Each structure stands twice: as C-alpha cells, then as structure tokens.
Amino acid sequence: MNYGENIKNMRERIGISQTEMSKMLEIDKSLYGRYEKEKQTIPIKHLITLCNYFNVSLDFIFSFTSIQEYKNIKKKANNIKAGKNLKEWRKSLKLTQLELANYLNTTQSVIADYERGRYLISTPFLYTICKKYNISADYLLGRIDEPISF
Numbered sequence: 001m002n003y004g005e006n007i008k009n010m011r012e013r014i015g016i017s018q019t020e021m022s023k024m025l026e027i028d029k030s031l032y033g034r035y036e037k038e039k040q041t042i043p044i045k046h047l048i049t050l051c052n053y054f055n056v057s058l059d060f061i062f063s064f065t066s067i068q069e070y071k072n073i074k075k076k077a078n079n080i081k082a083g084k085n086l087k088e089w090r091k092s093l094k095l096t097q098l099e100l101a102n103y104l105n106t107t108q109s110v111i112a113d114y115e116r117g118r119y120l121i122s123t124p125f126l127y128t129i130c131k132k133y134n135i136s137a138d139y140l141l142g143r144i145d146e147p148i149s150f
Contacts, residue, residue, distance in 0.1 A: 001127045003047070003061045004038040010054045011036075025049060044120050044141070048077055057144075058137040062127060064150050074143045081142030083117035089135060089147065090115075104128060 011021055022032035025046050034040035042050075051058050052075050059065045090100055090111075097111040104111075104125050114121045120141065121129075130137045136148040 001038060001041075001124070002063050003042065003127075004036045006061050006063060007042075007050055008036045010050075010056070014054075021050075024053065041123050044077065044123055044126065047123065048075075048141075048143075058141065059130075059148070059150075062130065062137055064130060064134075064137070065148075070138060070144050070148075072144070073138060077120055077141040077143060078117075079120055080117035082120055082140060083115045085140050085142055085147075086111075086121065087115040089133075089140065093133065100129075103132075 011018070018032050018036070019029050022029040025032065027046070031040065035042040035046070047058060047061065051061060054061075056068045057065070057070050057073060060068050090097070097108045097115070101108045101111045106125070113119055114125075126137050126140060129135065130140065134150045136144065136150075138144045139147045
C-alpha cells in the first residue's frame with residue numbers, strides 16, 4: 001500500500017509532529033511512526049480520522065485519485081451501508097463471496113461478515129479490492145453514495 005508517505009507529507013505540510021498526531025489518534029507515538037512507514041497496517045478507523053483531519057478522501061490517501069475531497073462525504077463509515085455497498089459491487093461483477101474470499105486469501109465467512117455489516121472491511125482487503133477493481137474505497141465504506149471508478 002502507499003498511504004504512509006501521503007500521511008507523512010500531509011502531516012509535515014501543516015507542521016504537525018508525529019507526537020501530536022499520535023495524541024489525536026490516542027495511540028503511542030511509535031505506533032503512529034510505524035503507520036507512516038507502513039511497518040504496521042493502519043486500521044480503517046484511524047485512516048478515516050486522518051481523512052477528516054486533513055479534509056481528504058480515503059481514495060486520495062491511497063493515491064487512487066488526485067481529487068482531495070468529494071462533495072457530501074460522510075465523516076464516518078457505516079458498517080451496514082459499507083456491507084450493502086460491498087455486496088452490490090461484488091454482485092455487479094458477478095463475483096461470489098467465495099471467489100472474492102479466494103482472491104483476498106481469506107474465508108467466505110469473513111466476506112459474509114463484512115456484507116452483513118458486522119465489521120468494516122480491513123485496510124489491506126479494502127486497498128486490494130479497490131486497487132484491482134478500480135473502485136472507490138470511500139464508496140465501499142459508505143462515505144460517498146455513488147460508486148466511482150478510477
């Protein structure tokens with residue numbers, strides 16, 4: 001993934017230290033540093049907090065688009081809406097849960113749990129899906145209403 005450098009650049013551009021960012025996220029400074037270096041995967045909830053702080057889309061942080069922010073973007077992800085969007089998108093491509101699970105090297109039950117809204121899709125799975133299928137991460141998480149392709 002390539003979000004670490006983007007987060008670092010945005011943080012440095014506005015003159016905020018890693019310590020200040022880690023306090024905002026309520027995590028240890030060393031953990032935040034590992035996020036920027038991508039030595040540890042940043043959870044979706046922290047990515048969304050950073051998106052809101054920097055007023056950018058998740059698609060921008062992931063370098064899927066140069067559009068920094070979408071109109072009417074929601075500040076939070078919604079598990080139920082995200083699950084519905086994932087399911088509709090998957091079905092539009094005629095992919096089964098099992099096929100998507102196999103591509104992501106996970107189980108069908110994990111995909112089913114995402115689609116039921118039990119959990120938000122994990123950062124690596126979200127990134128992988130969006131990168132391969134050119135679909136907006138913000139859409140899949142329910143932060144924007146219309147699917148955007150890149």
